[in-house]
Every structure is written in C-alpha cells, then in structure tokens.
Amino acid sequence: AQSVTQLDSQVPVFEEAPVELRCNYSSSVSVYLFWYVQYPNQGLQLLLKYLSGSTLVKGINGFEAEFNKSQTSFHLRKPSVHISDTAEYFCAVSGRDDKIIFGKGTRLHILP
C-alpha cells in the first residue's frame, strides 16, 4: 500500500520569492506521482505528473518537481511565486493495481 505525507500544512511566502512544497511517499512498488492544485471554491487541477524517465518534471504555471527515489520525495518548486498562486496543493501517489492516494494538502499563502 502507498501513503503520502505533506510535511507542511501551510506555507507563507512573499510574492516573487521562491517556494518549495514538500511531499514524501512510501511504497513497496514503483509509483506514479502527481501534484494537483485547488483554487478557492474549485475542484483539483493537475499541475504535473511523474510516470517514468527524467526525474525533473515541469508542469503548468511555472511549477516543477523532482522525483528522488532514494529519499522517496517529490517536492514541488517554483522560483518566483505570484499572488495568483494562492491555493491548496495536493501531492498524490498511485501504484500498479492500487488506488490513488492524496496527501492532506499544503495551503500556500502569498504575502504582499
């Protein structure tokens, strides 16, 4: 079975500063990894996904994430955040023959 831990429930960051949202997973099999974003009063939207290949994955809105198998991490980064990035971010993992598991989410607060 898989599990996902998002280490920070809330992350405040100043506008135009870099941000990293942390995600660790546990699994005994190969996994697929995803980051989703949820803007206020909306459903989730896929930011990026890692299925195989290059460990650095680029997504929409300038976000990227790096798959680190040895540390079982899939941290999300953006070099310069904007006020429009205010949202909740969910890391998710799925493995073969298992359902997708979501982390509890990290709220990103952009400070002016």
Place this chain on the structure above:
Amino acid sequence: EAGVTQSPTHLIKTRGQQATLRCSPISGHTSVYWYQQALGLGLQFLLWYDEGEERNRGNFPPRFSGRQFPNYSSELNVNALELEDSALYLCASSSGAGTAGSNQPQHFGDGTRLSIL
C-alpha cells in the same frame, strides 16, 4: 472539451435525510471517482466506478453508495445523513486503464458542497 460537471453546486439537508449527488465525466472517460473533502481531513477516497461496475471503495460506511450509468455518468447517494457528512464532495474522471493503479491523471469537477443542518 467539456470538463467534469457536478450537480447540484450546493445541497442543504437535515440529519437523517438522504442526498443524491450527480457527476458527468469528460467525454470518453470510463472511470469515475468520488472523494469527500471535509475540513482538515484532506481528500478521502470514497468510490471508484469503471465501465459500470464498482471497482474499489474507501473506508466509509455502507450508507455511502453509488452507481455508474451506461453513459458513464455517476450518482453518489448518502443515506441517513449525519452532521459529519458535511463536506465538499468531488468527482473525478479518467480514461481508465483497467486497473486502479492507472497512470492517467484524474480530472476533477468543482464539487458539490453538502451541508447538514
């Protein structure tokens, strides 16, 4: 391409009543997933339907049930509503690969906010 649509947007019920939530997947998607997003609890997996059959369910009591219709739309039914059922219920769809461990990302609707008074 139309996205995942859910109805109603908001639903207000009282304890003991029954609620029905509806979801239309993206055209061509055969898998539909239901999640409960309660305050502070993140997304909790409820149900997964594919090709009209229930493939998996989360750790929820039997009063949470649903079905998938031949056109792949889906219904979530919650019987004997309790106060703690108040939450945002999200539906997602994907082009199912036949296993739960699909590498296909899920596409979400905007949810139905269920409030129990």
